[in-house]
Amino acid sequence: MTEQAAILIAIADDHAVVRDSISNMVSGGGKFKVIIKAGNGRELIEQLAKANPLPEICILDIQMPEMNGYETMEYIRQHWPDLKVLALSMLEDEFAIIRMLKLGACGYLSKASDLEELQKALIYIHERGYYSSEFIASNYLRSIKHNHPATINITDRQMEFLKYCCTELSMKEIADKMSISTSTALSYRNALCDKLGLTTRQGLAIYAIKSGIVSFEDL
Amino acid sequence: MKIAIANSQLLVRDSISRMLSADAGFEICINAANGNELINSLSRVSTLPDLCLLDVQMPQMNGYETMNIIRQSWPGLKVLVFSQLEDDFVIESMLSLGVKSYLGKDCTITELQKALVSVHEKGYYRSALMARISESAGNKSLCFDVHEYTYLKYCHTELTAKEIAGVMNVSPAAVYSYRKSLLEKLKLSTRQGLAMFALKTGIVAPGDIKFISHSRHLPAT
Numbered sequence: 001m002t003e004q005a006a007i008l009i010a011i012a013d014d015h016a017v018v019r020d021s022i023s024n025m026v027s028g029g030g031k032f033k034v035i036i037k038a039g040n041g042r043e044l045i046e047q048l049a050k051a052n053p054l055p056e057i058c059i060l061d062i063q064m065p066e067m068n069g070y071e072t073m074e075y076i077r078q079h080w081p082d083l084k085v086l087a088l089s090m091l092e093d094e095f096a097i098i099r100m101l102k103l104g105a106c107g108y109l110s111k112a113s114d115l116e117e118l119q120k121a122l123i124y125i126h127e128r129g130y131y132s133s134e135f136i137a138s139n140y141l142r143s144i145k146h147n148h149p150a151t152i153n154i155t156d157r158q159m160e161f162l163k164y165c166c167t168e169l170s171m172k173e174i175a176d177k178m179s180i181s182t183s184t185a186l187s188y189r190n191a192l193c194d195k196l197g198l199t200t201r202q203g204l205a206i207y208a209i210k211s212g213i214v215s216f217e218d219l
Numbered sequence: 220m221k222i223a224i225a226n227s228q229l230l231v232r233d234s235i236s237r238m239l240s241a242d243a244g245f246e247i248c249i250n251a252a253n254g255n256e257l258i259n260s261l262s263r264v265s266t267l268p269d270l271c272l273l274d275v276q277m278p279q280m281n282g283y284e285t286m287n288i289i290r291q292s293w294p295g296l297k298v299l300v301f302s303q304l305e306d307d308f309v310i311e312s313m314l315s316l317g318v319k320s321y322l323g324k325d326c327t328i329t330e331l332q333k334a335l336v337s338v339h340e341k342g343y344y345r346s347a348l349m350a351r352i353s354e355s356a357g358n359k360s361l362c363f364d365v366h367e368y369t370y371l372k373y374c375h376t377e378l379t380a381k382e383i384a385g386v387m388n389v390s391p392a393a394v395y396s397y398r399k400s401l402l403e404k405l406k407l408s409t410r411q412g413l414a415m416f417a418l419k420t421g422i423v424a425p426g427d428i429k430f431i432s433h434s435r436h437l438p439a440t
Contacts, residue, residue, distance in 0.1 A: 021234030111230040
Protein backbone atom coordinates (compact mmCIF):
# COMPACT_ATOMS: atom_id res chain seq x y z
CA MET A 1 0.00 0.00 0.00
CA THR A 2 1.34 3.39 -0.91
CA GLU A 3 1.57 5.95 1.80
CA GLN A 4 -0.80 8.77 0.92
CA ALA A 5 -1.53 11.93 2.82
CA ALA A 6 -5.08 12.05 4.15
CA ILE A 7 -7.51 14.37 2.37
CA LEU A 8 -8.32 17.23 4.71
CA ILE A 9 -12.00 17.91 5.37
CA ALA A 10 -14.02 20.67 7.04
CA ILE A 11 -17.60 20.13 8.24
CA ALA A 12 -20.20 22.80 8.93
CA ASP A 13 -23.42 21.34 10.31
CA ASP A 14 -25.44 22.51 13.28
CA HIS A 15 -26.22 18.96 14.36
CA ALA A 16 -23.51 17.68 16.74
CA VAL A 17 -24.18 13.98 16.22
CA VAL A 18 -24.00 14.40 12.44
CA ARG A 19 -20.70 16.29 12.74
CA ASP A 20 -19.25 13.64 15.03
CA SER A 21 -20.40 10.66 13.03
CA ILE A 22 -19.22 12.10 9.72
CA SER A 23 -15.93 12.91 11.30
CA ASN A 24 -15.64 9.42 12.80
CA MET A 25 -16.61 7.65 9.65
CA VAL A 26 -14.51 9.55 7.17
CA SER A 27 -11.48 9.48 9.44
CA GLY A 28 -11.91 5.74 9.97
CA GLY A 29 -10.17 4.46 6.83
CA GLY A 30 -7.31 6.92 7.07
CA LYS A 31 -8.20 8.34 3.67
CA PHE A 32 -9.70 11.50 5.10
CA LYS A 33 -8.98 13.66 8.08
CA VAL A 34 -11.47 16.13 9.51
CA ILE A 35 -9.60 19.24 10.62
CA ILE A 36 -12.50 21.67 11.09
CA LYS A 37 -15.87 21.08 12.75
CA ALA A 38 -18.20 24.07 12.80
CA GLY A 39 -21.77 24.55 14.04
CA ASN A 40 -22.65 27.26 11.52
CA GLY A 41 -21.30 29.20 8.54
CA ARG A 42 -19.69 31.91 10.61
CA GLU A 43 -17.71 29.44 12.69
CA LEU A 44 -16.57 27.72 9.51
CA ILE A 45 -15.38 30.98 7.94
CA GLU A 46 -13.52 31.94 11.13
CA GLN A 47 -11.76 28.60 11.26
CA LEU A 48 -10.96 28.63 7.54
CA ALA A 49 -9.33 32.03 7.96
CA LYS A 50 -7.02 30.55 10.61
CA ALA A 51 -6.45 27.18 8.95
CA ASN A 52 -3.00 26.23 7.76
CA PRO A 53 -3.15 24.20 5.62
CA LEU A 54 -6.65 24.77 4.26
CA PRO A 55 -8.93 21.77 4.02
CA GLU A 56 -9.44 20.38 0.52
CA ILE A 57 -13.17 19.73 0.80
CA CYS A 58 -15.85 21.43 2.90
CA ILE A 59 -19.07 19.62 3.77
CA LEU A 60 -21.64 22.38 4.09
CA ASP A 61 -25.16 22.28 5.52
CA ILE A 62 -27.65 24.93 4.33
CA GLN A 63 -30.06 25.55 7.21
CA MET A 64 -27.80 26.80 9.95
CA PRO A 65 -28.22 29.60 12.46
CA GLU A 66 -26.29 32.91 12.12
CA MET A 67 -24.92 32.28 8.63
CA ASN A 68 -26.70 29.86 6.34
CA GLY A 69 -25.20 27.70 3.62
CA TYR A 70 -25.98 30.08 0.75
CA GLU A 71 -24.25 33.00 2.44
CA THR A 72 -21.33 30.80 3.46
CA MET A 73 -20.98 29.41 -0.06
CA GLU A 74 -20.82 32.91 -1.55
CA TYR A 75 -18.19 33.95 0.96
CA ILE A 76 -16.10 30.87 0.27
CA ARG A 77 -16.24 31.47 -3.49
CA GLN A 78 -14.94 35.00 -3.04
CA HIS A 79 -12.20 34.21 -0.55
CA TRP A 80 -11.09 30.66 -1.32
CA PRO A 81 -12.12 30.06 -4.93
CA ASP A 82 -10.30 26.71 -5.13
CA LEU A 83 -11.88 25.19 -2.06
CA LYS A 84 -14.24 22.37 -3.03
CA VAL A 85 -17.62 22.29 -1.35
CA LEU A 86 -20.10 19.45 -0.98
CA ALA A 87 -23.54 20.71 0.05
CA LEU A 88 -25.27 18.38 2.50
CA SER A 89 -28.81 19.29 3.44
CA MET A 90 -32.19 17.94 4.39
CA LEU A 91 -33.63 20.26 1.74
CA GLU A 92 -34.71 18.45 -1.39
CA ASP A 93 -36.20 21.42 -3.15
CA GLU A 94 -34.71 22.15 -6.55
CA PHE A 95 -34.21 25.79 -5.62
CA ALA A 96 -31.77 24.75 -2.92
CA ILE A 97 -29.93 22.29 -5.15
CA ILE A 98 -29.58 24.56 -8.15
CA ARG A 99 -28.71 27.60 -6.08
CA MET A 100 -25.91 25.79 -4.25
CA LEU A 101 -24.51 24.37 -7.50
CA LYS A 102 -24.73 27.78 -9.16
CA LEU A 103 -22.90 29.35 -6.25
CA GLY A 104 -20.11 26.88 -6.89
CA ALA A 105 -20.73 23.73 -4.86
CA CYS A 106 -19.16 20.63 -6.45
CA GLY A 107 -22.01 18.38 -5.41
CA TYR A 108 -25.25 18.23 -3.48
CA LEU A 109 -26.20 15.43 -1.16
CA SER A 110 -29.53 15.04 0.62
CA LYS A 111 -29.58 14.03 4.26
CA ALA A 112 -31.82 11.22 3.10
CA SER A 113 -28.53 9.62 2.01
CA ASP A 114 -26.50 7.32 4.21
CA LEU A 115 -22.90 7.68 5.32
CA GLU A 116 -21.70 5.32 2.54
CA GLU A 117 -22.94 7.70 -0.12
CA LEU A 118 -21.36 10.62 1.64
CA GLN A 119 -18.03 8.84 1.58
CA LYS A 120 -18.47 8.06 -2.11
CA ALA A 121 -19.26 11.71 -2.84
CA LEU A 122 -16.11 12.88 -1.05
CA ILE A 123 -13.96 10.47 -3.07
CA TYR A 124 -15.55 11.59 -6.34
CA ILE A 125 -15.06 15.23 -5.53
CA HIS A 126 -11.47 14.63 -4.58
CA GLU A 127 -10.70 12.61 -7.71
CA ARG A 128 -12.83 14.31 -10.36
CA GLY A 129 -13.70 17.66 -8.88
CA TYR A 130 -17.45 17.07 -8.79
CA TYR A 131 -20.09 14.64 -7.61
CA SER A 132 -23.21 13.99 -9.60
CA SER A 133 -26.01 11.70 -8.60
CA GLU A 134 -29.40 10.51 -9.71
CA PHE A 135 -30.85 12.91 -7.17
CA ILE A 136 -29.13 15.96 -8.69
CA ALA A 137 -29.76 14.86 -12.26
CA SER A 138 -33.48 14.28 -11.80
CA ASN A 139 -33.92 17.64 -10.12
CA TYR A 140 -31.97 19.42 -12.81
CA LEU A 141 -33.93 17.65 -15.49
CA ARG A 142 -37.22 18.58 -13.89
CA SER A 143 -36.16 22.18 -13.68
CA ILE A 144 -35.28 22.28 -17.38
CA LYS A 145 -38.29 20.28 -18.46
CA HIS A 146 -40.77 22.49 -16.69
CA ASN A 147 -38.91 25.49 -17.93
CA HIS A 148 -38.58 27.38 -14.72
CA PRO A 149 -34.98 28.42 -14.35
CA ALA A 150 -36.73 31.36 -12.71
CA THR A 151 -36.12 29.70 -9.37
CA ILE A 152 -32.53 30.78 -9.51
CA ASN A 153 -33.20 34.32 -10.60
CA ILE A 154 -34.45 35.65 -7.32
CA THR A 155 -32.76 38.95 -6.57
CA ASP A 156 -31.35 39.87 -3.16
CA ARG A 157 -34.19 42.32 -2.58
CA GLN A 158 -36.78 39.70 -3.47
CA MET A 159 -34.97 37.33 -1.13
CA GLU A 160 -35.29 39.89 1.65
CA PHE A 161 -38.95 40.33 0.79
CA LEU A 162 -39.45 36.55 1.02
CA LYS A 163 -38.02 36.61 4.53
CA TYR A 164 -40.56 39.22 5.59
CA CYS A 165 -43.33 37.16 4.01
CA CYS A 166 -42.85 34.66 6.82
CA THR A 167 -43.74 37.20 9.49
CA GLU A 168 -47.10 38.60 10.54
CA LEU A 169 -46.18 42.02 9.15
CA SER A 170 -48.66 43.63 6.76
CA MET A 171 -47.59 44.63 3.22
CA LYS A 172 -47.41 48.24 4.39
CA GLU A 173 -45.18 47.29 7.32
CA ILE A 174 -42.92 45.18 5.09
CA ALA A 175 -42.63 48.12 2.69
CA ASP A 176 -41.62 50.39 5.58
CA LYS A 177 -39.00 47.90 6.81
CA MET A 178 -37.51 47.69 3.33
CA SER A 179 -37.81 51.47 2.77
CA ILE A 180 -39.88 51.00 -0.35
CA SER A 181 -43.43 51.98 -1.28
CA THR A 182 -46.32 49.60 -0.69
CA SER A 183 -46.84 49.32 -4.43
CA THR A 184 -43.22 48.24 -4.91
CA ALA A 185 -43.72 45.61 -2.21
CA LEU A 186 -46.81 44.40 -4.03
CA SER A 187 -44.87 44.27 -7.28
CA TYR A 188 -42.25 42.05 -5.57
CA ARG A 189 -45.05 39.83 -4.39
CA ASN A 190 -46.63 39.56 -7.84
CA ALA A 191 -43.31 38.98 -9.59
CA LEU A 192 -42.38 36.21 -7.15
CA CYS A 193 -45.81 34.57 -7.37
CA ASP A 194 -45.52 34.59 -11.17
CA LYS A 195 -42.02 33.14 -11.14
CA LEU A 196 -42.86 30.42 -8.67
CA GLY A 197 -46.33 29.53 -9.84
CA LEU A 198 -47.94 30.56 -6.56
CA THR A 199 -51.00 32.64 -5.81
CA THR A 200 -50.72 33.90 -2.24
CA ARG A 201 -48.27 35.42 0.21
CA GLN A 202 -48.87 32.32 2.30
CA GLY A 203 -47.51 30.22 -0.57
CA LEU A 204 -44.44 32.48 -0.79
CA ALA A 205 -43.78 32.07 2.94
CA ILE A 206 -43.94 28.30 2.68
CA TYR A 207 -41.67 28.43 -0.35
CA ALA A 208 -39.13 30.51 1.56
CA ILE A 209 -39.02 27.88 4.29
CA LYS A 210 -38.96 24.90 1.97
CA SER A 211 -36.08 26.33 0.01
CA GLY A 212 -34.04 27.22 3.08
CA ILE A 213 -34.11 30.97 2.40
CA VAL A 214 -35.68 31.21 5.85
CA SER A 215 -34.70 28.64 8.44
CA PHE A 216 -36.78 27.45 11.36
CA GLU A 217 -34.63 29.39 13.79
CA ASP A 218 -35.56 32.60 12.00
CA LEU A 219 -39.30 32.11 12.49
CA MET B 220 -30.16 -2.23 25.63
CA LYS B 221 -32.55 -2.41 22.67
CA ILE B 222 -33.36 0.91 21.07
CA ALA B 223 -35.93 2.02 18.49
CA ILE B 224 -35.12 5.13 16.44
CA ALA B 225 -37.63 7.29 14.57
CA ASN B 226 -36.04 10.15 12.67
CA SER B 227 -36.88 11.55 9.25
CA GLN B 228 -33.27 12.01 8.20
CA LEU B 229 -31.49 8.85 7.14
CA LEU B 230 -28.14 10.47 7.73
CA VAL B 231 -29.02 11.14 11.36
CA ARG B 232 -30.42 7.63 11.86
CA ASP B 233 -27.38 6.13 10.23
CA SER B 234 -25.07 8.28 12.34
CA ILE B 235 -26.78 7.29 15.57
CA SER B 236 -26.93 3.60 14.63
CA ARG B 237 -23.27 3.43 13.76
CA MET B 238 -22.05 5.38 16.74
CA LEU B 239 -24.22 3.46 19.19
CA SER B 240 -23.61 0.04 17.67
CA ALA B 241 -19.89 0.53 18.12
CA ASP B 242 -20.64 0.13 21.82
CA ALA B 243 -21.65 -3.40 22.79
CA GLY B 244 -24.24 -2.12 25.25
CA PHE B 245 -26.58 -0.80 22.56
CA GLU B 246 -28.56 -2.49 19.84
CA ILE B 247 -30.79 -0.72 17.33
CA CYS B 248 -33.84 -2.92 16.82
CA ILE B 249 -36.16 -0.54 14.95
CA ASN B 250 -35.09 2.05 12.40
CA ALA B 251 -38.07 4.19 11.32
CA ALA B 252 -38.33 7.26 9.06
CA ASN B 253 -41.50 8.61 10.68
CA GLY B 254 -44.02 7.96 13.43
CA ASN B 255 -46.13 5.69 11.27
CA GLU B 256 -43.27 3.35 10.60
CA LEU B 257 -42.35 3.30 14.27
CA ILE B 258 -45.88 2.50 15.44
CA ASN B 259 -46.21 -0.23 12.79
CA SER B 260 -42.94 -1.80 13.86
CA LEU B 261 -43.80 -1.55 17.55
CA SER B 262 -47.08 -3.36 17.01
CA ARG B 263 -45.34 -6.18 15.15
CA VAL B 264 -42.37 -6.96 17.38
CA SER B 265 -42.56 -9.77 19.91
CA THR B 266 -40.26 -8.01 22.36
CA LEU B 267 -40.59 -4.26 22.76
CA PRO B 268 -37.45 -2.12 22.72
CA ASP B 269 -36.18 -0.80 26.04
CA LEU B 270 -36.16 2.77 24.77
CA CYS B 271 -37.41 4.87 21.86
CA LEU B 272 -35.43 7.74 20.45
CA LEU B 273 -38.06 9.93 18.84
CA ASP B 274 -37.82 12.92 16.49
CA VAL B 275 -40.56 15.58 16.48
CA GLN B 276 -40.44 16.98 12.97
CA MET B 277 -41.44 13.99 10.83
CA PRO B 278 -43.72 13.73 7.80
CA GLN B 279 -46.92 11.66 7.87
CA MET B 280 -46.95 11.25 11.63
CA ASN B 281 -45.11 13.78 13.76
CA GLY B 282 -43.62 13.25 17.22
CA TYR B 283 -46.67 14.58 19.12
CA GLU B 284 -49.06 12.17 17.42
CA THR B 285 -46.62 9.29 17.78
CA MET B 286 -46.13 9.99 21.49
CA ASN B 287 -49.88 10.09 21.99
CA ILE B 288 -50.26 6.61 20.51
CA ILE B 289 -47.29 5.23 22.43
CA ARG B 290 -48.71 6.57 25.68
CA GLN B 291 -52.02 4.85 25.05
CA SER B 292 -50.79 1.58 23.57
CA TRP B 293 -47.50 0.99 25.38
CA PRO B 294 -47.65 3.11 28.52
CA GLY B 295 -44.52 1.53 29.99
CA LEU B 296 -42.30 2.29 27.00
CA LYS B 297 -39.70 4.95 27.77
CA VAL B 298 -39.21 7.63 25.14
CA LEU B 299 -36.45 10.20 24.68
CA VAL B 300 -36.71 13.00 22.16
CA PHE B 301 -33.80 13.68 19.89
CA SER B 302 -34.68 16.67 17.73
CA GLN B 303 -33.29 19.69 15.95
CA LEU B 304 -36.19 21.74 17.27
CA GLU B 305 -35.38 23.69 20.38
CA ASP B 306 -38.46 25.85 20.73
CA ASP B 307 -39.89 26.04 24.28
CA PHE B 308 -43.31 25.00 23.08
CA VAL B 309 -41.96 21.81 21.54
CA ILE B 310 -39.95 20.83 24.59
CA GLU B 311 -42.79 21.52 27.03
CA SER B 312 -45.35 19.73 24.89
CA MET B 313 -43.24 16.62 24.50
CA LEU B 314 -42.45 16.57 28.22
CA SER B 315 -46.13 16.95 29.05
CA LEU B 316 -46.84 13.99 26.75
CA GLY B 317 -44.55 11.94 28.97
CA VAL B 318 -41.12 11.78 27.34
CA LYS B 319 -38.28 11.10 29.77
CA SER B 320 -35.73 13.41 28.23
CA TYR B 321 -35.36 16.01 25.49
CA LEU B 322 -32.08 16.21 23.60
CA GLY B 323 -31.33 18.95 21.08
CA LYS B 324 -28.92 19.33 18.24
CA ASP B 325 -25.99 20.24 20.48
CA CYS B 326 -26.21 16.80 22.05
CA THR B 327 -23.09 14.79 21.27
CA ILE B 328 -22.96 11.03 20.93
CA THR B 329 -21.37 10.82 24.40
CA GLU B 330 -24.25 12.72 25.95
CA LEU B 331 -26.73 10.65 23.98
CA GLN B 332 -25.24 7.45 25.43
CA LYS B 333 -25.31 8.92 28.90
CA ALA B 334 -28.94 9.95 28.49
CA LEU B 335 -29.98 6.52 27.21
CA VAL B 336 -28.33 4.76 30.14
CA SER B 337 -29.80 7.22 32.64
CA VAL B 338 -33.36 6.88 31.29
CA HIS B 339 -33.00 3.12 31.19
CA GLU B 340 -31.78 2.91 34.79
CA LYS B 341 -33.36 5.87 36.54
CA GLY B 342 -36.27 6.72 34.29
CA TYR B 343 -35.13 10.22 33.35
CA TYR B 344 -32.25 12.35 32.12
CA ARG B 345 -32.26 16.09 32.67
CA SER B 346 -30.70 17.80 29.65
CA ALA B 347 -29.61 21.41 29.32
CA LEU B 348 -32.75 22.18 27.31
CA MET B 349 -34.98 20.80 30.08
CA ALA B 350 -33.15 22.90 32.64
CA ARG B 351 -33.89 25.95 30.49
CA ILE B 352 -37.60 25.10 30.41
CA SER B 353 -38.01 24.69 34.14
CA GLU B 354 -36.48 28.12 34.65
CA SER B 355 -38.85 29.85 32.27
CA ALA B 356 -42.22 30.51 33.83
CA GLY B 357 -45.52 29.88 32.14
CA ASN B 358 -46.93 26.86 30.42
CA LYS B 359 -46.55 26.86 26.68
CA SER B 360 -47.38 23.28 25.94
CA LEU B 361 -49.89 21.74 23.56
CA CYS B 362 -53.23 23.21 24.57
CA PHE B 363 -55.54 22.67 21.61
CA ASP B 364 -58.51 20.45 21.06
CA VAL B 365 -58.63 18.02 18.14
CA HIS B 366 -60.37 20.46 15.78
CA GLU B 367 -57.98 23.30 16.51
CA TYR B 368 -55.06 20.97 16.00
CA THR B 369 -56.43 19.75 12.66
CA TYR B 370 -57.08 23.32 11.52
CA LEU B 371 -53.53 24.23 12.50
CA LYS B 372 -52.26 21.55 10.15
CA TYR B 373 -54.09 23.16 7.22
CA CYS B 374 -53.04 26.75 7.89
CA HIS B 375 -49.88 26.55 5.75
CA THR B 376 -51.75 25.47 2.62
CA GLU B 377 -53.19 27.82 0.04
CA LEU B 378 -56.71 26.56 0.85
CA THR B 379 -59.23 29.26 1.79
CA ALA B 380 -61.02 29.11 5.14
CA LYS B 381 -64.09 27.84 3.31
CA GLU B 382 -62.12 25.11 1.60
CA ILE B 383 -60.56 24.05 4.91
CA ALA B 384 -64.10 23.86 6.36
CA GLY B 385 -64.98 21.54 3.48
CA VAL B 386 -61.98 19.28 4.03
CA MET B 387 -62.62 19.17 7.77
CA ASN B 388 -66.33 18.58 7.22
CA VAL B 389 -67.37 21.45 9.49
CA SER B 390 -69.04 24.82 8.85
CA PRO B 391 -66.98 27.87 7.87
CA ALA B 392 -68.17 29.47 11.13
CA ALA B 393 -66.57 26.60 13.06
CA VAL B 394 -63.29 27.17 11.22
CA TYR B 395 -63.37 30.85 12.19
CA SER B 396 -63.91 29.88 15.82
CA TYR B 397 -60.88 27.52 15.75
CA ARG B 398 -58.82 30.27 14.23
CA LYS B 399 -59.92 32.83 16.78
CA SER B 400 -59.27 30.48 19.67
CA LEU B 401 -55.80 29.51 18.38
CA LEU B 402 -54.82 33.13 17.78
CA GLU B 403 -55.76 33.98 21.35
CA LYS B 404 -53.96 31.02 22.86
CA LEU B 405 -50.79 31.58 20.87
CA LYS B 406 -50.93 35.38 21.00
CA LEU B 407 -50.76 35.69 17.24
CA SER B 408 -52.78 37.86 14.90
CA THR B 409 -52.95 36.18 11.49
CA ARG B 410 -53.40 32.79 9.86
CA GLN B 411 -49.91 33.35 8.45
CA GLY B 412 -48.63 33.38 12.03
CA LEU B 413 -50.42 30.09 12.73
CA ALA B 414 -48.89 28.50 9.63
CA MET B 415 -45.39 29.54 10.67
CA PHE B 416 -46.07 28.28 14.18
CA ALA B 417 -47.09 24.86 12.86
CA LEU B 418 -43.87 24.63 10.85
CA LYS B 419 -41.61 25.94 13.57
CA THR B 420 -42.94 23.42 16.07
CA GLY B 421 -42.83 20.43 13.73
CA ILE B 422 -46.62 19.98 13.79
CA VAL B 423 -46.22 20.25 10.02
CA ALA B 424 -42.94 18.82 8.70
CA PRO B 425 -41.26 20.06 5.52
CA GLY B 426 -41.96 16.64 4.04
CA ASP B 427 -45.70 17.25 4.50
CA ILE B 428 -45.60 20.23 2.15
CA LYS B 429 -46.27 18.76 -1.23
CA PHE B 430 -45.87 20.66 -4.47
CA ILE B 431 -46.42 24.03 -2.92
CA SER B 432 -43.83 25.41 -5.28
CA HIS B 433 -44.44 25.08 -8.99
CA SER B 434 -47.83 23.66 -8.25
CA ARG B 435 -49.03 24.79 -11.64
CA HIS B 436 -46.31 22.92 -13.45
CA LEU B 437 -46.18 19.60 -11.72
CA PRO B 438 -48.72 16.86 -11.91
CA ALA B 439 -50.24 15.99 -8.57
CA THR B 440 -49.37 12.50 -7.49
